[in-house]
Amino acid sequence: MPPDNDRLTATFSALADPTRRAILARLTLGETAVGKLAEPFDMSLPAISKHLKVLERAGLIARGHDAQRRPCRLAAEPLHEVSDWVATYRRFWEQRLDGLEAYLRETQATPPARTRKKRTNARKSR
Amino acid sequence: MPPDNDRLTATFSALADPTRRAILARLTLGETAVGKLAEPFDMSLPAISKHLKVLERAGLIARGHDAQRRPCRLAAEPLHEVSDWVATYRRFWEQRLDGLEAYLRETQATPPARTRKKRTNARKSR
DNA sequence: TTCATTATTAACTTATTGGTAAAATAAAAG
DNA sequence: CTTTTATTTTACCAATAAGTTAATAATGAA
Numbered sequence: 001m002p003p004d005n006d007r008l009t010a011t012f013s014a015l016a017d018p019t020r021r022a023i024l025a026r027l028t029l030g031e032t033a034v035g036k037l038a039e040p041f042d043m044s045l046p047a048i049s050k051h052l053k054v055l056e057r058a059g060l061i062a063r064g065h066d067a068q069r070r071p072c073r074l075a076a077e078p079l080h081e082v083s084d085w086v087a088t089y090r091r092f093w094e095q096r097l098d099g100l101e102a103y104l105r106e107t108q109a110t111p112p113a114r115t116r117k118k119r120t121n122a123r124k125s126r
Numbered sequence: 127m128p129p130d131n132d133r134l135t136a137t138f139s140a141l142a143d144p145t146r147r148a149i150l151a152r153l154t155l156g157e158t159a160v161g162k163l164a165e166p167f168d169m170s171l172p173a174i175s176k177h178l179k180v181l182e183r184a185g186l187i188a189r190g191h192d193a194q195r196r197p198c199r200l201a202a203e204p205l206h207e208v209s210d211w212v213a214t215y216r217r218f219w220e221q222r223l224d225g226l227e228a229y230l231r232e233t234q235a236t237p238p239a240r241t242r243k244k245r246t247n248a249r250k251s252r
Numbered sequence: 253t254t255c256a257t258t259a260t261t262a263a264c265t266t267a268t269t270g271g272t273a274a275a276a277t278a279a280a281a282g
Numbered sequence: 283c284t285t286t287t288a289t290t291t292t293a294c295c296a297a298t299a300a301g302t303t304a305a306t307a308a309t310g311a312a
Contacts, residue, residue: 005144012142017270018131028218034289047271049290054269068279068288076218083212083219090209092154092202143300160259173301175260180299194258194309 007059008085011078014058019043020051024060027074034070133185134211137204140184145169146177150186153200160196 014020023037038048052072055061060079061072140146149163164174178198181187188201 005147008147009142009144012138016135016138016142018135019270021131021134024215028215035287043270044272045289046273046291050270053290068277070289074215074218076215079212079215080219082208083216086205086209086212089150089154089200089202089205092200093206093209139299145300161257169300170302171259172261172303176300179260194307196259 007078008081010058011060011082014054014060014078015082017051017054019048020055023048023051023055023072024074027061027072031064031071031073033066034072037072133204134207136184137186137208140180140186141208143177143180145174146181149174149177149181149198150200153187153198157190157197157199159192160198163198 019041022040026032026037026040034045034048034052037052038045041048052061052063055072056063058078059075062075064071064073145167148166152158152163152166160171160174160178163178164171167174178187178189181198182189185201185204187198190197190199
């Protein structure tokens with residue numbers, strides 16, 4: 001059972017938003033309070049608070065307590081899982097398309113239709 | 127300009143679904159027609175068709191033509207970008223929590239409150 | 253031409269997401 | 283106690299996502 005499907009889903013979902021990725025990037029500079037995290041964004045505090053909740057539920061951040069502040073810090077373990085998952089595809093992007101297969105792929109992303117027939121119906125415009 | 131924000135967003139969104147990840151996994155075995163791809167899933171053809179469109183728009187698959195079949199194949203380049211993105215966080219999960227900082231983190235996920243004050247209000251249960 | 257196969261599009265439903273403004277809560281400070 | 287600061291919760295809305303069934307399209311075969 002690799003990483004756990006639901007965990008991966010939660011992680012990818014959390015990462016599928018530029019605001020949340022920017023928050024993670026910011027947290028690489030160190031623990032940061034919500035207000036500070038919010039500053040760079042043209043967005044209300046509650047919106048940021050929601051994003052933080054998503055990140056927290058994905059295990060990508062953890063939060064502390066400091067008076068009325070709730071400092072966030074990066075929790076990178078789920079990214080480790082992403083790294084492992086994506087690594088299983090490495091050979092598919094490293095594979096420097098070479099040989100006949102590469103030739104075929106490059107010259108005919110769509111093969112020129114083996115035995116292409118007449119095409120009786122004109123295609124409707126879309 | 128790292129990878130491109132929108133591209134990363136599209137990629138992570140596409141990956142944030144277990145059906146789509148399973149489709150990608152299947153495609154590591156080779157080019158496959160839509161019907162074949164659909165078989166393992168308890169889901170209608172149109173649903174799979176939609177998933178494929180999401181993957182295609184994210185650049186994670188490419189499609190050919192073979193008679194009435196539309197064979198799909200893996201296109202891993204966006205995963206390369208994911209790999210690069212996630213690699214920038216590697217030190218945060220490799221950082222084998224050691225020394226005082228690690229001690230603090232492990233024994234007190236929440237620091238015992240520097241100058242913790244009385245705590246006048248009992249916290250409501252949730 | 254007609255039929256069978258393969259896949260997509262259309263129309264619709266329901267759930268989730270991302271945002272808002274306003275109210276509530278928590279803790280510190282006056 | 284009252285006020286200020288920091289953050290979350292609630293209630294709401296619009297847009298998107300994921301699924302369905304029914305209809306349409308494209309191709310090959312009879």
